[in-house]
Amino acid sequence: xxxxxxxxxxxxxxxxxxxxxxxxxxxxxxxxxxxxxxxxxxxxxxxxxxxxxxxxxxxxxxxxxxxxxxxxxxxxxxxxxxxxxxxxxxxxxxxxxxxxxxxxxxxxxxxxxxxxxxxxxxxxxxxxxxxxxxxxxxxxxxxxxxxxxxxxxxxxxxxxxxxxxxxxxxxxxxxxxxxxxxxxxxxxxxxxxxxxxxxxxxxxxxxxxxxxxxxxxxxxxxxxxxxxxxxxxxxxxxxxxxxxxxxxxxxxxxxxxxxxxxxxxxxxxxxxxxxxxxxxxxxxxxxxxxxxxxxxxxxxxxxxxxxxxxxxxxxxxxxxxxxxxxxxxxxxxxxxxxxxxxxxxxxxxxxxxxxxxxxxxxxxxxxxxxxxxxxxxxxxxxxxxxx
Numbered sequence: 432x433x434x435x436x437x438x439x440x441x442x443x444x445x446x447x448x449x450x451x452x453x454x455x456x457x458x459x460x461x462x463x464x465x466x467x468x469x470x471x472x473x474x475x476x477x478x479x480x481x482x483x484x485x486x487x488x489x490x491x492x493x494x495x496x497x498x499x500x501x502x503x504x505x506x507x508x509x510x511x512x513x514x515x516x517x518x519x520x521x522x523x524x525x526x527x528x529x530x531x532x533x534x535x536x537x538x539x540x541x542x543x544x545x546x547x548x549x550x551x552x553x554x555x556x557x558x559x560x561x562x563x564x565x566x567x568x569x570x571x572x573x574x575x576x577x578x579x580x581x582x583x584x585x586x587x588x589x590x591x592x593x594x595x596x597x598x599x600x601x602x603x604x605x606x607x608x609x610x611x612x613x614x615x616x617x618x619x620x621x622x623x624x625x626x627x628x629x630x631x632x633x634x635x636x637x638x639x640x641x642x643x644x645x646x647x648x649x650x651x652x653x654x655x656x657x658x659x660x661x662x663x664x665x666x667x668x669x670x671x672x673x674x675x676x677x678x679x680x681x682x683x684x685x686x687x688x689x690x691x692x693x694x695x696x697x698x699x700x701x702x703x704x705x706x707x708x709x710x711x712x713x714x715x716x717x718x719x720x721x722x723x724x725x726x727x728x729x730x731x732x733x734x735x736x737x738x739x740x741x742x743x744x745x746x747x748x749x750x751x752x753x754x755x756x757x758x759x760x761x762x763x764x765x766x767x768x769x770x771x772x773x774x775x776x777x778x779x780x781x782x783x784x785x786x787x788x789x790x791x792x793x794x795x796x797x798x799x800x801x802x803x804x805x806x807x808x809x810x811x812x813x814x815x816x817x818x
Contacts (some may be wrong), residue, residue, distance in 0.1 A: 441600040454800035459516035461488045464530040466522030469565040473604040484568035498528045498579045507532035518560045524569030525563045531577040531593045562595035565604045567618025570675020572598035585691040602668040613656040614763045621648040622673040626684040631726045637680035644673035645743045685712045688791035710753040717749045719797040726796045733796040737741035
């Protein structure tokens with residue numbers, strides 16, 4: 432059964448810790464949820480295969496990007512009624528979220544669809560989980576959430592027991608990542624950090640995690656994506672894990688609430704989908720008032736946290752902060768708004784507004800209406816120039 436705290440191994444070569452963890456469940460069943468492409472490309476296969484060689488293992492790799500209910504159900508079927516004694520999830524956020532859900536739901540009396548859609552809760556103890564990310568961005572190894580899409584709709588399952596028992600964050604596993612994946616996952620980490628700071632659910636602890644994650648991502652993401660060094664890869668792994676720890680407390684806000692439709696309907700990678708509304712939401716939240724403030728601490732407190740974001744970005748005010756973020760997106764080859772991504776027109780915007788995740792939006796410090804959200808989405812990027 433998962434505890435409320437993970438054992439975290441975050442350093443180059445940390446993957447070797449798996450041997451001692453696996454040794455704690457000898458001669459028992461291991462469920463191995465693995466992204467086969469990442470497994471081979473990251474170099475993990477050469478280290479993990481000898482560890483698994485003498486154990487009973489059910490492997491599951493029949494999934495694509497972004498976890499789906501069908502993937503969860505196929506993973507449960509692969510177990511053929513057996514209860515795993517240890518779950519190992521290796522890959523990006525999709526593999527880790529599926530490891531959480533398959534491991535947990537394989538031992539529950541309720542149907543997977545009922546738990547994923549919120550009609551039932553986890554009721555039985557779940558097997559221990561080892562999360563091994565091969566990307567630096569989602570932070571799923573540090574959260575008690577797991578997501579799955581049912582059709583175009585994204586659902587999130589939250590339970591303290593979904594926090595992995597062990598997180599093995601080995602930056603060497605990210606060395607082979609191409610620029611586009613480093614960019615998309617790294618932007619997810621940056622957006623999680625920024626959203627966590629202004630979130631209604633933010634605490635002093637989550638702000639500490641998020642502030643350090645923001646600083647690391649701003650200083651290292653472009654290097655890691657375009658001219659990677661070992662130091663930048665390590666820094667982005669730290670940023671990702673810290674951002675995960677931050678949103679594990681605070682949860683995410685408007686950028687994530689908007690992003691799910693951009694991914695499911697328009698095919699944008701999650702991190703890109705989140706980032707393309709980041710500056711618009713930053714500018715919007717900065718204008719919070721007493722009348723539209725969601726946060727019981729009041730608009731002055733919200734503005735002070737936005738000032739902290741401005742400072743962390745190395746800028747003096749919100750327009751400069753927007754410019755710096757847009758310059759980063761431009762340099763990384765990413766759209767700076769949904770308009771620049773080719774999404775425009777009332778019908779397309781209305782569909783995005785109608786599909787916004789209400790829970791995430793309620794965690795945004797400034798209230799939105801359908802009209803204000805549509806206006807925000809239709810705005811082009813700030814166009815403040817590129818350094």
